[in-house]
Amino acid sequence: xxxxxxxxxxxxxxxxxxxxxxxxxxxxxxxxxxxxxxxxxxxxxxxxxxxxxxxxxxxxxxxxxxxxxxxxxxxxxxxxxxxxxxxxxxxxxxxxxxxxxxxxxxxxxxxxxxxxxxxxxxxxxxxxxxxxxxxxxxxxxxxxxxxxxxxxxxxxxxxxxxxxxxxxxxxxxxxxxxxxxxxxxxxxxxxxxxxxxxxxxxxxxxxxxxxxxxxxxxxxxxxxxxxxxxxxxxxxxxxxxxxxxxxxxxxxxxxxxxxxxxxxxxxxxxxxxxxxxxxxxxxxxxxxxxxxxxxxxxxxxxxxxxxxx
Amino acid sequence: xxxxxxxxxxxxxxxxxxxxxxxxxxxxxxxxxxxxxxxxxxxxxxxxxxxxxxxxxxxxxxxxxxxxxxxxxxxxxxxxxxxxxxxxxxxxxxxxxxxxxxxxxxxxxxxxxxxxxxxxxxxxxxxxxxxxxxxxxxxxxxxxxxxxxxxxxxxxxxxxxxxxxxxxxxxxxxxxxxxxxxxxxxxxxxxxxxxxxxxxxxxxxxxxxxxxxxxxxxxxxxxxxxxxxxxxxxxxxxxxxxxxxxxxxxxxxxxxxxxxxxxxxxxxxx
Numbered sequence: 041x042x043x044x045x046x047x048x049x050x051x052x053x054x055x056x057x058x059x060x061x062x063x064x065x066x067x068x069x070x071x072x073x074x075x076x077x078x079x080x081x082x083x084x085x086x087x088x089x090x091x092x093x094x095x096x097x098x099x100x101x102x103x104x105x106x107x108x109x110x111x112x113x114x115x116x117x118x119x120x121x122x123x124x125x126x127x128x129x130x131x132x133x134x135x136x137x138x139x140x141x142x143x144x145x146x147x148x149x150x151x152x153x154x155x156x157x158x159x160x161x162x163x164x165x166x167x168x169x170x171x172x173x174x175x176x177x178x179x180x181x182x183x184x185x186x187x188x189x190x191x192x193x194x195x196x197x198x199x200x201x202x203x204x205x206x207x208x209x210x211x212x213x214x215x216x217x218x219x220x221x222x223x224x225x226x227x228x229x230x231x232x233x234x235x236x237x238x239x240x241x242x243x244x245x246x247x248x249x250x251x252x253x254x255x256x257x258x259x260x261x262x263x264x265x266x267x268x269x270x271x272x273x274x275x276x277x278x279x280x281x282x283x284x285x286x287x288x289x290x291x292x293x294x295x296x297x298x299x300x301x302x303x304x305x306x307x308x309x310x311x312x313x314x315x316x317x318x319x320x321x322x323x324x325x326x327x328x329x330x331x332x333x334x335x336x337x338x339x340x341x342x343x344x345x346x347x348x349x
Numbered sequence: 350x351x352x353x354x355x356x357x358x359x360x361x362x363x364x365x366x367x368x369x370x371x372x373x374x375x376x377x378x379x380x381x382x383x384x385x386x387x388x389x390x391x392x393x394x395x396x397x398x399x400x401x402x403x404x405x406x407x408x409x410x411x412x413x414x415x416x417x418x419x420x421x422x423x424x425x426x427x428x429x430x431x432x433x434x435x436x437x438x439x440x441x442x443x444x445x446x447x448x449x450x451x452x453x454x455x456x457x458x459x460x461x462x463x464x465x466x467x468x469x470x471x472x473x474x475x476x477x478x479x480x481x482x483x484x485x486x487x488x489x490x491x492x493x494x495x496x497x498x499x500x501x502x503x504x505x506x507x508x509x510x511x512x513x514x515x516x517x518x519x520x521x522x523x524x525x526x527x528x529x530x531x532x533x534x535x536x537x538x539x540x541x542x543x544x545x546x547x548x549x550x551x552x553x554x555x556x557x558x559x560x561x562x563x564x565x566x567x568x569x570x571x572x573x574x575x576x577x578x579x580x581x582x583x584x585x586x587x588x589x590x591x592x593x594x595x596x597x598x599x600x601x602x603x604x605x606x607x608x609x610x611x612x613x614x615x616x617x618x619x
Contacts, residue, residue, distance in 0.1 A: 050466050053464065061479050193586065284472050287475075
């Protein structure tokens with residue numbers, strides 16, 4: 041239960057932090073927020089003082105700071121995000137639309153990275169210092185130094201511009217998934233593979249592992265019964281921590297490929313100073329990090345009961 | 350009977366040296382380059398747009414006829430300068446808060462740790478974007494936002510190490526001899542933390558450069574005439590067929606810089 045309590049406090053702190061950050065953003069906007077919001081709503085050619093004043097009155101952009109901040113946090117904790125300043129739709133609905141697209145992309149990327157990374161890492165870890173191990177070290181170090189946007193750029197240039205194999209942008213068909221998911225997955229796979237390799241090499245060197253083989257289990261049986269379960273614990277834990285990297289990647293990759301997800305929405309919301317939208321998306325991302333890591337805590341405790349003690 | 354499997358760590362020294370050489374090469378290019386071949390990163394001559402290399406512009410011209418060599422050199426000064434400033438601020442802040450939290454314990458420790466945990470749950474890119482919207486001036490915003498993101502790592506490292514060191518018999522003995530906290534920090538805590546801080550600093554610098562470039566690439570970072578790595582790439586992307594080298598030069602420079610920093614940091618314990 042201690043894990044759950046810690047995570048609950050973390051979730052609360054995340055909400056307060058995001059509340060404070062977005063409130064500061066609202067207050068400290070360079071220029072007059074009312075004009076910007078009016079521009080976002082009515083188009084840049086139709087903004088005048090009257091429109092800006094109307095927006096200012098409607099949203100209560102004037103007034104003292106502290107009561108406004110407390111009210112702001114209260115709304116946030118009641119999960120009342122308000123309406124988007126640009127579209128006028130409730131933020132919850134907007135996020136509901138976009139979250140699905142993002143989760144699909146992130147899910148495919150994680151799956152792809154798990155297919156690519158850990159199996160190679162485990163094979164390398166079974167023979168530390170072997171050819172595969174050394175090649176994997178070089179490849180994964182190289183891949184780790186390529187940021188996701190650069191990976192996206194390289195994939196677009198090679199696969200869609202030069203060879204015209206895949207569409208560079210778009211959404212809706214299965215083939216549109218390949219490039220953005222691959223751009224995310226390669227970086228994740230590079231790290232996954234290293235984690236799996238290190239864990240496998242460590243476990244393979246343990247006495248119980250050699251003992252399993254002395255008992256007469258074949259290498260395959262030993263790996264299956266005694267290796268994989270042990271390797272999966274650090275791998276899962278790390279996967280939870282990587283979620284932040286994944287979200288950052290999703291924000292950038294969605295912007296590059298024009299994917300209609302939450303990251304794309306976030307960049308646009310920040311660009312047009314749509315504070316309720318920023319707040320909603322940021323909170324959604326922060327809380328999903330806490331949620332996923334709570335789940336992973338619980339799962340790893342099931343896999344390795346020694347951790348629960 | 351001792352058939353201990355040797356787990357080969359990546360050859361520490363050689364790897365770090367390679368990383369150091371890469372980073373140094375990129376930085377020397379950015380600092381010395383414009384001195385060796387004088388030129389202006391903002392000067393346009395549309396006649397020369399996308400034309401190839403010549404003595405005044407060793408890497409050719411971009412789509413607006415500006416020398417890519419000089420733009421690249423300026424970009425390679427800007428991002429590392431912001432990154433290093435942010436890492437220094439974050440490192441100092443994290444070190445002070447981390448040792449303070451570990452030494453004081455109690456509520457100070459609890460509050461700071463909770464704050465750090467909450468920040469850890471937020472994608473750094475997001476925080477930087479929000480701070481960029483608050484702080485006037487893009488470079489200043491990047492510095493503030495990146496410092497806010499990066500201090501957590503330094504805080505956690507120095508807190509954990511200090512915690513461990515303070516509980517050791519050596520520190521107890523020092524205290525019994527009557528030495529003050531400054532002495533304990535200098536002789537016991539700092540030597541323990543210093544190597545970790547260097548690794549974290551290299552990772553932090555790489556992260557910062559990646560963030561600046563990524564936001565530039567999606568048009569929410571540095572603004573247009575400023576030479577910046579991500580911005581240069583996205584500007585030159587449409588001219589890939591006409592001038593592949595124009596696009597490849599910032600790509601290669603960014604990769605070399607990031608690879609160098611990753612190697613310099615060495616392998617992180619998992």
